[in-house]
Amino acid sequence: MEKELIFGHQNPDTDAIGTAIAYSYLQNKLGYNTEPVALGEANDETAFALKKFGFEAPRVIKTAANEVDKVMLVDHNEPQQSVSDIDKVTVTHVVDHHRIMNFNTTSPLFYLDEPVGCTSTIMYDLYRYNDVEIPKNIAGIMLSAIISDTLLLKSPTTTDKDKKAVEALAEIAGVDYQSYGLEELKAGTNIADKSEEELIDLDAKSFEFNGQTARVAQINVVDLPEAMERKDSFLKAMDDVSEAENYDLFMLLITNVLDSDSKALVVGNDNAKAAFEKAFGKVVDSEIDLPGVVSRKKQVVPQLTEAFE
């Protein structure tokens, strides 16, 4: 069987990497020949989860067509979040939990999107549906992905299916998901030893809103005031990247994972900032409080999409 690569989005998080590993195991059991890879290094939280369940970080690739003709995507579908040469390979499978945007194919494919908190929740169903037993370590990395994406089941993206998957996977993995989950999330909040440039690129995604390009980055912390002490340096880094990459808008969502509140820093051109304010209210000194906002997908992207229309 011809080899295929499986990967999540750029600036990978625990879902992008963990679900690629889980999908590759499942597909290989079903007769495919796949390798899970990543479009960037594992972040601190993901590295913690990989180590906990005995995985090496997947190999990092930037392009795919130099290795394979066919790929499978998890946790994303928008071309600008994928390998740079995604138009040169055939996508045969997608498992995702995001909006569908600018994803076009020549032929039918396997595509499963569900409005749940994490791609690993869908993956849990795919294992059950195909009658494939989930190994202990695979259950652990899938559990870690769901904890990460749902902020330990507290994000508004969380569904009953996510809760059920977390309970089932925690049992298979043999961990208490509450205590493990807190450990895992905290592992991703150490911002002290990273530069602002690194932090705004750690979990950042690009979007196109009605012809305008936007970058929406998110960092998790346990101490918002401590993060805000670095505000001026964050803004400078955001301005620099916006200029270099021609972003019309750059938003950095700084989320306290313990109490599920956020502040956002915002830079951009007047038109884009006006759209942002239409969605979220007045930005003062490039800063805005967003109480209760923790989900880029559910509480940021749809609102910006509408505001830019």
Added chain:
Amino acid sequence: MEKELIFGHQNPDTDAIGTAIAYSYLQNKLGYNTEPVALGEANDETAFALKKFGFEAPRVIKTAANEVDKVMLVDHNEPQQSVSDIDKVTVTHVVDHHRIMNFNTTSPLFYLDEPVGCTSTIMYDLYRYNDVEIPKNIAGIMLSAIISDTLLLKSPTTTDKDKKAVEALAEIAGVDYQSYGLEELKAGTNIADKSEEELIDLDAKSFEFNGQTARVAQINVVDLPEAMERKDSFLKAMDDVSEAENYDLFMLLITNVLDSDSKALVVGNDNAKAAFEKAFGKVVDSEIDLPGVVSRKKQVVPQLTEAFE
């Protein structure tokens, strides 16, 4: 629960109508409030299948936003094949077996696409997956859809999953699928009492190929020479529609459902015809033999997509 409409593509075939009926029954069992509707009158073959299994033809709609805010799509995703106001409603579910093209959403949704012969094959899995028993008449209309789309399992789009679904559904429906299938297909081949204008619109889909618009229509017959006696009238009808609707290319695939061979009639501008010939070879007097070609999806659309690149 807020009501949602479920429908297949314009110029509906047995899959578009039958799978809408089957999906509505399933979703209502799962707690949704849905109604299956159609974007056009049932064709002869579909009317035969509906009558056989005791269904009324679904209500015909042209727009959805005047009735509901949310819809579910089966057997299509491309906006130009859907209700004219598809951009004014939210698509919450899609079950399909075609390429994905120009389908964009603001939020995540349930989307299941599989490269199988018929949407009802996927629907069969969804019933099993959700542990919902398939009633006898629903099994019958799903069976009819698969027979229609796969030309009684002879189209190259046919997969093992389609075969298994046909066997299982025939058993539930209590019919011999070989003899019923032949009856059903023949019911759709009576072209004598229809005008050329009607025939080229019966099972026709619009596509965009690299900025050019194309109409690809298909009719099923049991006697190709008899159909070709009307060639000049077909060509005139195709020219008239192309002019009225600004199609760059109009292709009519005339398929003998008994021996799985086709002839095509082709009109269009020079550029589009050149692309067509790149894909299929020389067109002589607006006519070309396409032996073995029976599937628009697998044997026409990908080839044209590539030729127009």
